[in-house]
Amino acid sequence: MTAKPYTLYGLKLSYFTGKLEAYLRAKGIAFQFVEMKMADFQRCARETGVAQMPQLLSPQGAWLTDTTTIIAHFEGQGAEPKLSSTTATGNFFSLLLEDAFDEWLWRPALYYRWAFEEDSRLMGRQIARTLLRDLPAPLWLRSFWITQRQKREYLKSDGVTRENGPAIERHYLSLLDMLEPAFTARPYLFGDRPCEADFGLFGSMFRHFSSDPTPAAIMRERAPNVMAWITRLWAATPDCLANYDRVTDPPSDLDPLLRCIGADYLPYLEANLEAVKNHVPRVRFESFGGHFEIPTSAYRAACWQGLCRKFAALSTAEQEAVSNRLGVEIKLSNISLELALSSPAKGRRVRNRHWK
16 A cells, blocks of 8 residues: 555544454554544544544545545555455445444444443543543543533433333344354354454444443353454454455355344334435334434435445346345335435544544
8 A cells, every 4th residue: 555654543442443443454554543632633523524533644645534435445446455255245245234333233332331330430431531631621520521421422312211221232142142153153254354344343342342341241251252253353464364265245144144134224224214315303213122213314324325326236136135135125216315415435424423
């Protein structure tokens, strides 16, 4: 790519910063890490027009935002090791899973971080002494403020209630049970090399589920091979991946996960898309037996339309194969909807993704 390093602005406890760090390491892209403080965060927002983390500055002075877009940018350059599928259907599944892991796991990851006292106290203090370190207030006050802010934003505003909390926990436990056989059988989700789906999964697994006290204790006991995959992907380098072939389609032991996404996540995406199209401010849906009501997301609607366009580009036989494995039909009419949305390539989010 370049002998000069990129500059990665983020936090060492951030969901999407961890995702991008792992990709850059596995790809062999040199970077220097800057742990953001508020002044850095505000500077990056001024430069890019997007208030989020991480943000990546190229050696030539160009800014890149949104981890999905950044990964696609580097994979499009064709440099080895190539970390994408060699088949059209495998590529679609990898990108669909990356999106699902980014967005579908968002609520469980934030729930475990902020709904449990030990976890919220620890992580609130860490944000206070890192991101908020340049604010003129004592550590205890910064910790109190950020903890209350996070609980308000990522529990109450994201539709988490006492009644649906058990459904969120079922989501996490079911996910571990679906992933454990796959990582018992092979190093990465699709085979001997990682792909976009691995990096999407890594964000929540590395910086939340395997790091925060409550979900980490569950993972150690319930899914040790998922824990081993986290370590393996963090240690991946171009040299250790070079001797292994690129992946193709997801193996059959991932079908329970694919069907779960088809039954649980895709109906939410359809409901959210319709809500955005009709300018409805909130969307209602069911997930793992729980009832939720949350703000509509223009970003997620745009991403879903992008995936529908990729699906439309598949052959009829390939579309049928994808639909069979998901257990649902993808509506091709979604690609024709004209929505007043910001482009996902610009990394814009409706949610305050910079706190992740």
